[in-house]
Amino acid sequence: MKIKTTRFGEIDVEESKLFTFPEGILGFPDIHRYAILDGPDNSPFKWMQSVEEPSLAFVICDPNIFKPDYQVQVSPYDQGFVQLDKLSDGVVAVIMRIPEEHWKMTANLLGPLLFNPDKRIAKQIVLVDERYSTKYPVFPGGASQGTASAPANDNKEGKK
Amino acid sequence: MLVLSRHKDETIMIGDNIEITVVDIKGDQVRLGIVAPRDVAVHRKEVYESIQAENISAARNKSVDLSKLGGMLQHKKKKDNSTPHP
Numbered sequence: 001m002k003i004k005t006t007r008f009g010e011i012d013v014e015e016s017k018l019f020t021f022p023e024g025i026l027g028f029p030d031i032h033r034y035a036i037l038d039g040p041d042n043s044p045f046k047w048m049q050s051v052e053e054p055s056l057a058f059v060i061c062d063p064n065i066f067k068p069d070y071q072v073q074v075s076p077y078d079q080g081f082v083q084l085d086k087l088s089d090g091v092v093a094v095i096m097r098i099p100e101e102h103w104k105m106t107a108n109l110l111g112p113l114l115f116n117p118d119k120r121i122a123k124q125i126v127l128v129d130e131r132y133s134t135k136y137p138v139f140p141g142g143a144s145q146g147t148a149s150a151p152a153n154d155n156k157e158g159k160k
Numbered sequence: 161m162l163v164l165s166r167h168k169d170e171t172i173m174i175g176d177n178i179e180i181t182v183v184d185i186k187g188d189q190v191r192l193g194i195v196a197p198r199d200v201a202v203h204r205k206e207v208y209e210s211i212q213a214e215n216i217s218a219a220r221n222k223s224v225d226l227s228k229l230g231g232m233l234q235h236k237k238k239k240d241n242s243t244p245h246p
Contacts, residue, residue, distance in 0.1 A: 007223055027212040028219075039226030044233065047226070058218055059226070065233055077198045097218040102232060108218065111211035126203050126211060134214040139236060 003035060006055040007047075013037070018051065019115060022081075025095075025124040026111060031056060034122075045096070048113075060093040063107060066138045072112050078125045082116040091115040097135070106135040 004010050013035040024031050033051035044065040050056035063070045072092050084090045095108045109132035115122040171181040177197050184191040194202050
């Protein structure tokens, strides 16, 4: 399928790389279809390009690459929503925020994306987990303004 | 907005199958118990809004070289592995 994009021009995408978000993602409820574009050299980073809106694309990443202990508690409702018979068949990715200074990149660990690669349905899920924030700094000190000594603490509320 | 007064342990119903009970009141904090069907998502509003805001700012990336990002992570991994954890 050919899709128009502002970043990559017109590209041809295999059907197997097209996913439907029936509810959209938060903030973009009317955009339902995204193409997953692999990065070069097996990069864990990928583009999630809107099929409907050429200018809309997110950088997503496998969170386990930089946060091996990351765990997503998927509710039975969300599992059913993406029609996953077995949770282990699902794939989780997180949306990255990549500022100009790349080392300040953050990952949204509170609102991960759950994909069913088989049915190609996906959903952004909202975790109820105080360990995670929307701005997890991938590099210690990266998210805070220049305080290189800040610990990589992703609980910005600092509770408990 | 409909405003109702409730005492501790009293409940309001929304439709036929959503119940919200005042479980506890302490100072300016109220603990609520919520019973809702599985397909009704219940979230703290600020969590919902923070994810929404994060998505919107994440969409502002103009052009990013993914292989460069991958390289940064690999570098970090090597560094992490060479630093013993306490």
